[in-house]
Amino acid sequence: MGTIQLTIQRAIAGDERALQTLWSQHSPHIDAVIRRLVGDPDLAADVAQEVWIQIFRALPTYRGESQFGTWAHRIAVNRTLNALRRSRRIAKSEADIEDDTVAVEQDSERALLAASIEEAANRLSPGARTVFMMHDVEGYTHEEIARELGITPGGSKSQLFKARAKLRRLLAHVVDGLRPDTDTENVAPVF
Amino acid sequence: MLHLSSERLAELADSEPTLAEAEHLAACANCAAERSAHQRLVTLASDERDRLAPPLTNWASLSARLREEQIITSPVATVADIVPLQPRRHRRTVLAVLRVAAAIVFALGFGALGRMSANAPAVPSRDEVRQMARELVRTKANEVMPQVFTQSSPFENVEEALAALELAQRQYDRAVSFIAAHDSTPQSPEAGEVFRTRLAALDEMAETSRQALEEAPADPVLNQYYISTLGAREVTLRQLGSSLADGKRLSRF
DSSP, rough: HHHHHHHHHHHHHHHHHHHHHHHHHHHHHHHHHHHHHHHHHHHHHHHHHHHHHHHHGGGGGOOOOSSSHHHHHHHHHHHHHHHHHHHHHHHHHHHOOOOTTTTOOOOOOSSOOOOOOHHHTSSSSSHHHHIIIIITTOOHHHHHHHHHTOOOOOHHHHHHHHHHHHHHHHHHHHHHHHHHOOOOOHHHHOO | OOOOHHHHHTTTTTSOHHHHHHHHHHHHHHHHHOOOOOHHHHHEEEEEEOOOOOOOOOOOOOOOOHTTTTTTTOOOOOOOOOOOOOOOOGHHHHHHHHHHHHHHHHHHHHHHHHHHHHHSOOOOHEEEHHHHHHHHHHHHHHHHHHHEEEEEESOOOHHHHHHHHHHHHHHHHHHHHHHHHHHOOOOOTTHHHHHHHHHHHHHHHHHHEEEEHHOOOOOOOHHHHHHHHHHOOOOOOHHHHHOOOTTTTOOOO
């Protein structure tokens, strides 16, 4: 039996050191995916703690059919999406209560170029951001995204291409090779 | 044919154009350049997956929750939990290496505590770290750190010493986690480089002890060193993250 299997067996038995070993080895990757999907650092920290508890709760169901990191990554994505759904439901109900004449700058087309993918992705709508992160960063297929988010594969594709088109503009200086004054609208007009 | 729409060009970043689109892309430099830009964006996004950042969680608070949830059920270590160590002859070299490695961890860890209590920067300079590593390599660890490797001890037997070691280890882990989370000592300009140096050393130590654990997975001393190294690595990672300038993120370590 390998070290990882022994560690997992000890972790299932409630051994703190084994649990800490799994957390130490995998938290940089797991926490990074949570951070990317959530965006907001404070919310991400709350979600991360819950995700780790869910991972450890689910340990007895780990069959070793995939790498532990891959298995934990799936749980992390799934639980983070659940947390985001809850958070958005709450935000929506709060927004419904508030005066809808409050001016909120929703669109970032007029904003400055973004410094990084993460910053640019934060300017996407929540749905487009999630689909982009899951597909282009985490490597999920449209079918998998559709299952996770309860949408159609076509809907996932549509969100992704819109997200990419917007990110391409926000990150023009990066993808065009440090030319921040590039006017992409003139390069490829939309018909 | 009209130019391709921005969303269609985004789609073509990782899919094939139709025949008509391919002909247009071959003839239209603007659309071809746009498709290339989208392909670079997709590459940039997939590279993002390998970008790591300091953890969002810390073991002190997570373990408290795990105890509440009864996921952690192990009691504080007692003498009865510890299996006496009977190292095989050929493992002694590995253990000796690990003792030196542990000396570095303790020296850096307790050194940092001492420095902070003396109102000095928590991180030794790069030259100090190099000097310490040189001394540890050139001399025996027990000559450098007699307080760690002293032969005269208050313990009656190995089991008692191991139990004390495990308890001390847990306290040490909690203390460094707490310091990493709460220390507001200003970092020296060299701190980032020192943290990276320490991280590289800890990676080597973790790999050495991991390999040793392949042969002796239940060995309590190896397990302790391994866990301590991972703990020190995690703390260092946090410190490295906090030493970065505003707006900078950790992309490699």
